[in-house]
Amino acid sequence: MREELLAQAEAVLEEWLKARGEAPTAETVEGFRLLALHRQGARGVPSFNACRETCREIAYHYNLLGEKREARTESMMQMLVEHLRLFVRGKLEVAGLGEFCCASRPLRQEIETHG
Amino acid sequence: MNSKYQKVAYYPGCALEGTAHAYSQSTKVVGKALGLQLEEVKDWNCCGAMEAKNVDPKVQTYLSSRVMSIAAHEMKHDVVMAPCNGCYHNLKKAEHELAHDAPAREVVERISKKAGHPAYRAGQVETIHALDWIKHGVGEDELKKRVKNSLKGLKVANYYGCMYTRPRHIFPEKDRGPGSESIAQPHFMDDLLAAAGAENVDFPLKTACCGGAHTLSDSDTSTKLVLNILRAAEAAGADVIATECPTCHSGLEMHQVRAEKVLGVKTGVKMLYFTQLLGIALGVSARKLGIHENVSDGMAALEKLG
Numbered sequence: 001m002r003e004e005l006l007a008q009a010e011a012v013l014e015e016w017l018k019a020r021g022e023a024p025t026a027e028t029v030e031g032f033r034l035l036a037l038h039r040q041g042a043r044g045v046p047s048f049n050a051c052r053e054t055c056r057e058i059a060y061h062y063n064l065l066g067e068k069r070e071a072r073t074e075s076m077m078q079m080l081v082e083h084l085r086l087f088v089r090g091k092l093e094v095a096g097l098g099e100f101c102c103a104s105r106p107l108r109q110e111i112e113t114h115g
Numbered sequence: 116m117n118s119k120y121q122k123v124a125y126y127p128g129c130a131l132e133g134t135a136h137a138y139s140q141s142t143k144v145v146g147k148a149l150g151l152q153l154e155e156v157k158d159w160n161c162c163g164a165m166e167a168k169n170v171d172p173k174v175q176t177y178l179s180s181r182v183m184s185i186a187a188h189e190m191k192h193d194v195v196m197a198p199c200n201g202c203y204h205n206l207k208k209a210e211h212e213l214a215h216d217a218p219a220r221e222v223v224e225r226i227s228k229k230a231g232h233p234a235y236r237a238g239q240v241e242t243i244h245a246l247d248w249i250k251h252g253v254g255e256d257e258l259k260k261r262v263k264n265s266l267k268g269l270k271v272a273n274y275y276g277c278m279y280t281r282p283r284h285i286f287p288e289k290d291r292g293p294g295s296e297s298i299a300q301p302h303f304m305d306d307l308l309a310a311a312g313a314e315n316v317d318f319p320l321k322t323a324c325c326g327g328a329h330t331l332s333d334s335d336t337s338t339k340l341v342l343n344i345l346r347a348a349e350a351a352g353a354d355v356i357a358t359e360c361p362t363c364h365s366g367l368e369m370h371q372v373r374a375e376k377v378l379g380v381k382t383g384v385k386m387l388y389f390t391q392l393l394g395i396a397l398g399v400s401a402r403k404l405g406i407h408e409n410v411s412d413g414m415a416a417l418e419k420l421g
Contacts, residue, residue: 046281046282049281049282050277050281050323050324051323051324052299053299053300053321053322053323054319054320054323056299057319057320060319061319072350075350076319076347076350076351079320079343079346079347079350080319080320080347082343083320083323083324083340083343083344083347086326086336086339086340086343087323087324087340089336090324090326090329090333090336090340093333093336
């Protein structure tokens with residue numbers, strides 16, 4: 001289960017990187033490719049750091065599940081992966097977000113440019 | 116205890132005059148109960164929020180700098196306290212830009228001159244959050260002594276949102292070892308509520324995005340992000356989510372209702388500002404703390420305290 005969830009989280013970040021025209025890294029940070037993918041994905045996009053702790057919590061819950069398999073920990077890890085998916089989906093939908101957590105700049109620019 | 120925080124300039128910002136009126140009210144009442152003093156910044160303006168920043172980031176820097184200029188020059192304060200994460204973030208950001216960005220300084224000096232007030236210069240005031248104010252102005256030991264109604268038995272998920280600690284370069288005072296706030300695992304709200312008797316649950320989404328920026332452009336994503344936060348809090352065993360940001364708080368409340376209406380998913384966890392919870396612990400009435408103004412029925416969660 002934990003392997004599957006970690007792979008799903010990595011796949012989410014891969015989508016973000018591919019959408020930006022980058023090849024997702026195969027490297028790891030602190031033993032996790034997920035954290036390396038996040039670091040790569042946040043390069044030049046400071047607002048992407050809003051999911052940094054979510055990625056670190058996913059890694060933490062992965063480790064917890066390696067120690068002891070608990071339904072509650074699994075469920076929490078599922079929710080963390082879901083949060084990452086929703087966050088990245090939002091970022092993808094409004095590509096070219098403002099410098100910090102603001103979705104309206106590209107929309108405003110589009111209105112100003114095209115009326 | 117930091118004596119500098121005993122009397123500070125208070126910058127409520129727009130949200131605390133509107134949807135988060137109860138946050139402002141409870142902050143004032145709790146401060147008074149703890150012997151702290153606030154003096155509201157005279158003729159304050161919007162911090163620039165997201166709107167001004169999108170037009171021109173330097174205009175936002177100026178707007179935030181004007182608030183600090185009034186506090187420093189007109190009111191002779193050296194500390195400005197902002198309970199709103201957005202205002203706190205923007206004042207800190209302006210401080211950083213004025214310290215490191217010459218063009219930003221030029222713009223601020225030019226507009227300030229035109230507006231007829233002294234330009235704010237980096238370092239003239241220290242901007243703090245309401246959490247810093249109570250944590251360092253009073254501290255847990257003093258708070259414990261003043262608790263009249265312990266929050267014992269109340270399980271709390273502390274939700275800080277994403278603007279309280281990000282981006283890290285504008286918060287040079289955080290991650291400075293014992294006693295300082297953590298960027299990755301903020302704990303000031305946990306510390307204060309624990310001192311008031313509450314049981315803090317492990318909550319892995321404490322700094323996760325609430326979807327606030329998507330609320331108008333993509334409401335469904337916001338609702339799903341909030342629903343995930345609410346479910347995670349419930350899975351962690353929380354009765355209450357404690358908040359310290361008006362945008363996060365109203366987002367959690369409104370999307371909890373929307374999740375039920377649009378997605379058919381009902382969640383029972385309640386939202387209360389951390390100042391409302393501290394006020395209850397200090398023996399202040401729920402009405403004085405504005406709990407009846409919340410959309411979420413906080414009283415239902417507090418019933419278990421007796």
